Amino acid sequence: MTAARQLPVTPSAAGRPSPDDVLDHETLSVLHDLGREPGKLLQELIAHFLAEAPDLLTEVEVAVGAGQCDHAGRAAHRLKGAAAHVGAVRLTLVADEVERNARAARREDTARAATTARSELDLAVTALRGLVA
Amino acid sequence: MRRDPQQCAHGDGSSAVRIVIADDLGSTRRYLRAVIEECPELEVAGEAADGAAAVALAEALQPDVVLLDISMPILDGADALAAVMRVAPGAQVVLLSGMEAEVVQPLLAAGASGFVPKGVPPTELIGRLGDILGRDLTKAPRPGRERRAGRRPIGAPSP
Numbered sequence: 001m002t003a004a005r006q007l008p009v010t011p012s013a014a015g016r017p018s019p020d021d022v023l024d025h026e027t028l029s030v031l032h033d034l035g036r037e038p039g040k041l042l043q044e045l046i047a048h049f050l051a052e053a054p055d056l057l058t059e060v061e062v063a064v065g066a067g068q069c070d071h072a073g074r075a076a077h078r079l080k081g082a083a084a085h086v087g088a089v090r091l092t093l094v095a096d097e098v099e100r101n102a103r104a105a106r107r108e109d110t111a112r113a114a115t116t117a118r119s120e121l122d123l124a125v126t127a128l129r130g131l132v133a
Numbered sequence: 134m135r136r137d138p139q140q141c142a143h144g145d146g147s148s149a150v151r152i153v154i155a156d157d158l159g160s161t162r163r164y165l166r167a168v169i170e171e172c173p174e175l176e177v178a179g180e181a182a183d184g185a186a187a188v189a190l191a192e193a194l195q196p197d198v199v200l201l202d203i204s205m206p207i208l209d210g211a212d213a214l215a216a217v218m219r220v221a222p223g224a225q226v227v228l229l230s231g232m233e234a235e236v237v238q239p240l241l242a243a244g245a246s247g248f249v250p251k252g253v254p255p256t257e258l259i260g261r262l263g264d265i266l267g268r269d270l271t272k273a274p275r276p277g278r279e280r281r282a283g284r285r286p287i288g289a290p291s292p
Contacts (some may be wrong), residue, residue, distance in 0.1 A: 028256055041167045048160035077204055078158055080231055083165045084252030092252065096231075120202045 008100060022120075025033070027087030037108045041084075046128045049086045057121050060098060064111045072110055073102035079117070088124040091117065149176035150266060153194060155187035155213075156202040156229060161251065165200060165229075172270050175262070183215075184208025192220035198266070200249070203230045203240060211243055218244050227249040227265055 035041040036054065056079040063072035080095035094117045101109040147229060152175060154165050162180050169175045178196045181187035185207040191199050199217050203210050217226055225246040228237055237248045247265035256271075263270035 029256065031164075034171065034255060041163070044163055045160050048163060051158060052158065074204060077231060081156075081158055081251045082160050084231075085160045113239075 016133065022088065022090055022123045024089040027089070028131075031085075031087065042131055046132050049082050049088070049128060051083040051128060052082050053091075053121060053125070056082060057117055059100075060109050060110075060114050060117070061128060064102070064107065064114055067107060069102045069105045069110060072114075073099050076102055076114075076117075086124075086128060088120075088128070091120040091124045094120050149174055150268075151176050151178040151194070151196040152198045152200055153177075153179045153181065153187065153190050153196045153224075154200050154245055155181040155184070155190075155205065156200075157205045158202075161202070161229075168258050171255065172259060174239055174268060174270055180217050184213035187213060188216040188220055191217045191224060195221050196224050198227050198246075199224050199226045200261075201226050201245075202251075203228050203237070211240060214243055214245055226263070227262065255282075 031042040031045060032039055056075050059075040060072045060079065063069070063075060076095050076099035079101060080092055083089075083091040083095055094113060098110055098113040098117055101113055153170055154162050154169075154177060156165070159182075160165045162182070166177050166180070169177050178194050181190045181205045187199065187201060187205070188208065199221065200287045201213060201217060203213070205213065208216065214226055217224065219259050224292075226244070228240055228245045228248045229251060230237055230248065231251040237245075241248060247261070249265075253261070259270050
């Protein structure tokens with residue numbers, strides 16, 4: 001894995017995320033510049049995300065399937081945090097929706113949001129892998 | 134509040150504020166460590182991945198601050214807060230959460246010093262920590278950081 005310096009070239013106006021952006025480029029830029037070695041932290045955070053996020057969403061799905069909304073809510077909460085730290089803005093929002101539905105014990109809505117989260121996770125993983133490939 | 138993400142205060146001769154980071158997500162701990170290490174006035178004393186480990190570390194290290202995720206395995210929320218306050222009475226406990234204010238409010242009433250939302254950018258994180266600690270942590274940049282200040286966002290269009 002090389003340092004995350006080949007960052008996205010799909011600009012949104014003024015660096016702000018648009019609804020079409022899988023990743024928030026401004027967040028990525030800030031993360032890229034943090035630390036003594038530019039790009040290293042971002043690379044580490046992406047590695048953490050790629051290792052953590054799929055398992056967290058699977059945990060959500062299994063919990064929803066078993067009717068354990070509390071458990072699903074906790075896992076969705078962690079997924080939201082993991083996504084936020086790599087600027088995966090759309091996944092962050094969907095994970096928040098999963099969490100809110102789960103905490104309100106709305107099982108069907110939780111399952112529906114989790115399905116959307118799966119699609120968003122796939123997009124985020126592809127985009128982030130593209131940064132460190 | 135929006136401050137320059139590359140700016141933190143130099144120390145004033147006093148020792149650094151020693152912080153224990155307690156969060157079950159490795160990515161969150163890594164992010165928090167990176168932001169905290171940007172500030173000469175702050176120092177990461179240790180990291181814990183669950184509530185019980187946070188209590189043990191707080192007792193062993195007696196830090197100035199415990200940055201405590203309120204949703205962690207083994208021990209969390211009010212129980213973790215109470216335990217940390219009991220074993221490290223000199224530590225300020227700053228809650229870390231992505232949850233709504235109504236979840237956090239009872240913990241603030243129970244003795245937590247403040248609250249930092251998860252996912253906030255470095256600038257806001259440092260600003261909020263400074264507000265809670267009563268210090269301005271945003272005055273002067275760490276050496277070598279000025280050159281990167283003012284960079285346009287990655288992916289943003291050229292002027």
